[in-house]
Amino acid sequence: MNETMIYGVHPVLEALGSDKEVDRIFIVRGRNENVDPILELAKSLHVTVKIVPIEKMNRLTRKNHQGVIAFLSAIIFSSLENIIDSTYSKGETPLIMVLDRITDVRNVGAIARSAECCGAQALVIPENNAAPMNGDSVKSSAGALLRVPVCKEKNLSHTLAYLEESGLQIIGFTEKGDSNISDIDMSVPTAIVMGSEEDGISPAVWKGCRVHAKIPTIGEVASLNVSVAAGIALYESLSQRIKKN
Numbered sequence: 393m394n395e396t397m398i399y400g401v402h403p404v405l406e407a408l409g410s411d412k413e414v415d416r417i418f419i420v421r422g423r424n425e426n427v428d429p430i431l432e433l434a435k436s437l438h439v440t441v442k443i444v445p446i447e448k449m450n451r452l453t454r455k456n457h458q459g460v461i462a463f464l465s466a467i468i469f470s471s472l473e474n475i476i477d478s479t480y481s482k483g484e485t486p487l488i489m490v491l492d493r494i495t496d497v498r499n500v501g502a503i504a505r506s507a508e509c510c511g512a513q514a515l516v517i518p519e520n521n522a523a524p525m526n527g528d529s530v531k532s533s534a535g536a537l538l539r540v541p542v543c544k545e546k547n548l549s550h551t552l553a554y555l556e557e558s559g560l561q562i563i564g565f566t567e568k569g570d571s572n573i574s575d576i577d578m579s580v581p582t583a584i585v586m587g588s589e590e591d592g593i594s595p596a597v598w599k600g601c602r603v604h605a606k607i608p609t610i611g612e613v614a615s616l617n618v619s620v621a622a623g624i625a626l627y628e629s630l631s632q633r634i635k636k637n
Contacts (some may be wrong), residue, residue, distance in 0.1 A: 396464040399457035401426050407462055408433045415465035415525050416440040420449050424459050438519050438546055465525045470541035472551065475514045476558050486560055486581040487512045487629055492548055492597045493521040493588035494618060501532020502619035503586070508536035510626035511633075516543045516551060521588075552600035555583045564601030565625055566592050567615045571605050578629035579636045586622050 398407050407414055408430065417434055419427050421443050434441050452461050472488075479486045489507045494500055500523040504515055515537075522544070523529055530537045545551040552562050560581040565573075585601055587593030593601065607616060607624050616624070 397453065397461060398464065399453055399455060399461045401430065401458045401460055404430055404460050404462045405433065407464065408437060408439070413465035413468050413525075414439045415463050416442065417460065417462045418442050418444050418449060418452065420444065420446050420459035422446075422459075426458065427460050430460060438544060440519055440522075463524065463526065466527050466530045467525050467537055467542055469525075469544045470514065472514060472516060472543040472545065472554070475541055475543065476555070479513050484513070485579070485633065486558070486583075487626075488514050488516060488555060488560065488583040489622065489626070490516040490548065490552070490555075490583055490585045490597075491518075491522065492585060492593050493518065494586065495521060495523050496589055497523045497526065497529040498532045499523070499589065499617070499619040501529050501534075501537065503622045504529075504533040504536040504540055504542075506619070506623040506626045508533075508540045510630040512540060512626060514541045514543055516545055516548070516583075518548050519544055519546050549596045549600050552583065552585070552597065556600075556602065561603060562601045563603040563605050563625075564593050564598055565605050565607065565621055567606055567609075568592075569604040569606030571603060573605050573607050573625065573628050576603060576605055577632065578625075579632040582629060584622070584625050584629070586618050586625075589618055 398404055417439060419441060449457055476486060489512050507515055556562055560583045562583050564585040585593060607621055
């Protein structure tokens with residue numbers, strides 16, 4: 393699948409004002425008053441905007457982009473509040489996967505696939521520093537991103553606080569965790585937090601994790617790939633829920 397690219401001031405404004413999901417916008421570095429309405433509308437819609445050099449824009453397209461290029465999302469984002477309300481109203485136990493600054497589309501796709509297989513109700517990603525929700529992501533997920541709701545949140549720390557208020561335990565997974573995964577009751581309402589490929593869970597998000605868990609390993613490699621770790625955590629939750637029922 394290829395991403396849908398829109399370029400030019402008016403076409404991008406039209407896309408933002410339509411029912412299309414805009415994943416991210418690139419705007420050329422340097423003052424350009426023509427893009428001010430785009431910046432204002434993108435901010436109100438919580439669409440990621442990146443200011444980039446002209447060379448980056450020209451690599452994306454040689455056509456008359458007028459200093460602005462947008463990419464449409466391959467998915468439609470969902471409301472986390474609606475998902476939590478709906479999950480409880482159906483008598484289900486919430487299982488939410490929170491991805492903190494995971495930017496590789498293959499990792500996100502693999503995590504989404506595991507999340508769908510293990511019954512997670514949603515994936516949560518931040519507005520910035522997240523993998524694009526494009527055709528490559530959907531392909532990597534074997535279509536799971538079209539089945540598992542994805543919620544884009546402005547502030548993950550606030551999101552974790554909301555999930556905790558909604559009755560979910562917040563588990564951050566890292567090799568630095570002080571609890572083994574097998575010692576945690578994951579059959580209860582749970583949010584699993586996974587951090588970036590480079591430096592793990594950010595300090596602000598880490599503070600919102602009430603449980604700090606690790607997956608024991610005996611090899612010499614320092615840590616597991618994030619999508620593998622996410623798959624193990626999701627399966628542990630599924631296994632405990634099956635046994636409980």
